[in-house]
Amino acid sequence: MALLNKADWYTPAPLWQNGPAPGAFYHFPGGSTHSGVGGLQRSQAPMTTGTSVVGIQFKDGVLIAADILGSYGSLARFRNLERVMKVNDNIILGAGGDYADYQCLKSNIERKILEEECLDDGLSLKPKALHCWLTQVMYNRRSRFDPFWNNFIIGGLEGDKLFLGTVDKLGTGYSDPVIATGYGAYMATPILRKAYEENKEMTKEQAVELLYKVMQVLFYRDARSFPKYQLGIITREGGVEIQGPLTLDSYWGPAIM
Numbered sequence: 001m002a003l004l005n006k007a008d009w010y011t012p013a014p015l016w017q018n019g020p021a022p023g024a025f026y027h028f029p030g031g032s033t034h035s036g037v038g039g040l041q042r043s044q045a046p047m048t049t050g051t052s053v054v055g056i057q058f059k060d061g062v063l064i065a066a067d068i069l070g071s072y073g074s075l076a077r078f079r080n081l082e083r084v085m086k087v088n089d090n091i092i093l094g095a096g097g098d099y100a101d102y103q104c105l106k107s108n109i110e111r112k113i114l115e116e117e118c119l120d121d122g123l124s125l126k127p128k129a130l131h132c133w134l135t136q137v138m139y140n141r142r143s144r145f146d147p148f149w150n151n152f153i154i155g156g157l158e159g160d161k162l163f164l165g166t167v168d169k170l171g172t173g174y175s176d177p178v179i180a181t182g183y184g185a186y187m188a189t190p191i192l193r194k195a196y197e198e199n200k201e202m203t204k205e206q207a208v209e210l211l212y213k214v215m216q217v218l219f220y221r222d223a224r225s226f227p228k229y230q231l232g233i234i235t236r237e238g239g240v241e242i243q244g245p246l247t248l249d250s251y252w253g254p255a256i257m
Contacts (some may be wrong), residue, residue, distance in 0.1 A: 046098030046149045048072055050083045051224040052184030053094040054214055055153040056192050057162045057177040058207035061235030062155035064094040065211045067219075068245050069226030076226065084232040086240045088113055090156045091127045092232035096182045097150035097169065105137070105148060127156030127163040131173060139171025151181035156234055180214075183222045188214045204235065216248050 048070045055064040070078030083102065084094045087109060095102040109130070116125060131154045141147045147169045155164045165175035178196050180188040195202070195210050202210070211231065219225045230244035 044147070044149070046101070048078060048081075048099045049149075049224070050081060050096050050099055050102075051222055052180060052182035052188065052218055053083065053096045053151065053153045054180040054184050054188050054192065054211060054218075055094065055155055055164050055166075055178075056196060056207055056211065057155075057164050058202045058204055060204060060237065061157075061233060062092070062162055062164050063204075063207050063211055064092055064153050064155050064232040065215055065229050066094045066096065067215065067226040067229040069224070069228075070099050071224045074223075076224075079226065079228075080245070082230060084230040084242060084244075086232070086242055087130065087156075088124050089239055090124055090158075090234075091130055092155050092234050092240055092242070093130070094153045094155075094232060095150055096152075098148070101148040101150050105134075105150070126158055127154050127165070128158055130154055130156075131163070131165040131167065131175070134167045135171055135173040137171075138167050138169060138173075142170050153179050153181060155232070157236060160236075183224070184214070184218055187217055187221050191217065204233070208233075212246075212248070216250070219248055219250060 050066065050070060053064065053066040055062065064084055066083040068079065068081055068083065069076055070081040072078070081099055083096065084092065085106060087093050093109075095106075113125065116123070134152055134154065138148055138150075149169050151169065152167045153164070154166070157163070163175060164177060164179055165173060166179045166181060167173040168181070177200075178189065178192040180192060191214055192210065199206070208231065215229050219227050227248040227250060228245040229248070230242060231246060233241045233243065
């Protein structure tokens with residue numbers, strides 16, 4: 001393959017209905033190419049990924065937890081990747097899926113928050129607004145056949161009310177008091193929902209203990225999980241706190257029987 005000049009890396013390809021033209025090829029540094037439609041796109045073959053994110057509402061706030069492992073395929077390659085972030089004093093966010101796509105969106109969110117602070121008008125981004133914005137961004141990217149390969153959980157305070165919502169890579173979004181993404185949607189949701197229905201007014205301490213149990217179950221059952229995790233907490237009184245990495249206890253005695 002002939003080497004490309006640097007200018008060729010950024011040559012725009014023709015657009016087709018606000019998306020890539022069928023069969024159009026895009027050039028990247030190093031001479032690599034990929035097809036715009038029908039071929040393998042980089043965001044459709046995520047390299048470094050994070051697994052489940054779980055969240056729950058309790059009496060005075062919201063909790064979101066995610067482990068700190070970045071899996072390179074099936075290799076537990078990166079063991080200190082933070083996937084729970086403080087957005088502002090009203091919002092926390094957890095992300096699963098492709099870590100590079102998460103970094104891109106995290107940068108955009110941080111830029112939005114900085115622009116708001118520069119306005120100095122006393123207003124701040126609310127969790128429902130961020131949830132709506134992420135839904136539109138994810139749906140827009142999937143409609144261009146180039147999705148952000150992520151699942152997000154957004155938690156926060158909307159005035160005096162609590163908010164917990166999720167958005168997936170297709171742009172599907174909803175809110176619920178109990179949410180889990182990835183493998184946790186199968187393994188963690190029943191545990192969380194049963195506990196929440198039995199005690200909707202659980203305290204912060206009870207919610208933290210519940211998420212510890214859930215993360216422990218996921219560590220036992222999910223091959224892409226890790227025994228260290230972050231915990232994002234937002235309450236009416238204490239504001240936002242990101243704890244971790246916290247370590248899970250485990251016992252693998254039955255595995256050698």
